Amino acid sequence: MGLTKTKEFTKTQNEIAAMAKALAHPARIAILQFLAKQKSCVCGDIVEELPLAQSTVSQHLKELKSVGLIKGEIEGPAVCYCIDLKALSKIKSIFGELFIEVEQNTCC
Amino acid sequence: MGLTKTKEFTKTQNEIAAMAKALAHPARIAILQFLAKQKSCVCGDIVEELPLAQSTVSQHLKELKSVGLIKGEIEGPAVCYCIDLKALSKIKSIFGELFIEVEQNTCC
DNA sequence: AACCTTTATCGTATTTTTACGATTAATAGA
């Protein structure tokens, strides 16, 4: 079916999966790294940096925005995308908790 | 196209994305959590625990195995899946480095 | 107002993912 049975899983499980999904494409990792490198608010230079069409990059930005990882601010005709440090620390703790939990496994 | 332009991105970017993709489904998070909870090597009880068909669970296990997160050991007619703590610590460091890198962003 | 720049959205094609039932393979036990 290709349709994930979201309702059959816990809120936390879906949340972790959604965060992971946002990071599950090299282009989105590249976008985050590019934004991090810049010491200022950067905009559509992302498109030039990536080997993808403008509309495709826009889609990737939308996905990062949908999980709150980045914020877009309109600056004249352009849009400035920035990493949301609050969302980032939330992701960090969510993954951190998962890893600690999973690490409890003692078998093998 | 639905076909990720893997070759256009760095090895690290693809690696992070691949790891994230393995975690990008609630069923796979549930599997990892279930394996962690058990203090022993657990096998096909996973199927009973999850709201999915046996073949579907098998597919998810395959994906977790493909990134090395779990290992399968044959135990009689059954198979015992365990978390690979070495792979887990690698994932931890990969995500950790990404988060630290991204955290450098000072804009906004 | 007309125009240019920048970005989002729409429409579409292709690939991948998710999911299931059915079948196969492999092992244990009667």
Add this chain to the structure above:
DNA sequence: TCTATTAATCGTAAAAATACGATAAAGGTT
């Protein structure tokens, strides 16, 4: 050997993800 159990694989259908070009929207500039 025959049978039951367990898990992987195959075939298939439906949905989501990826990608692009074209178009629209929104903001400056002349």
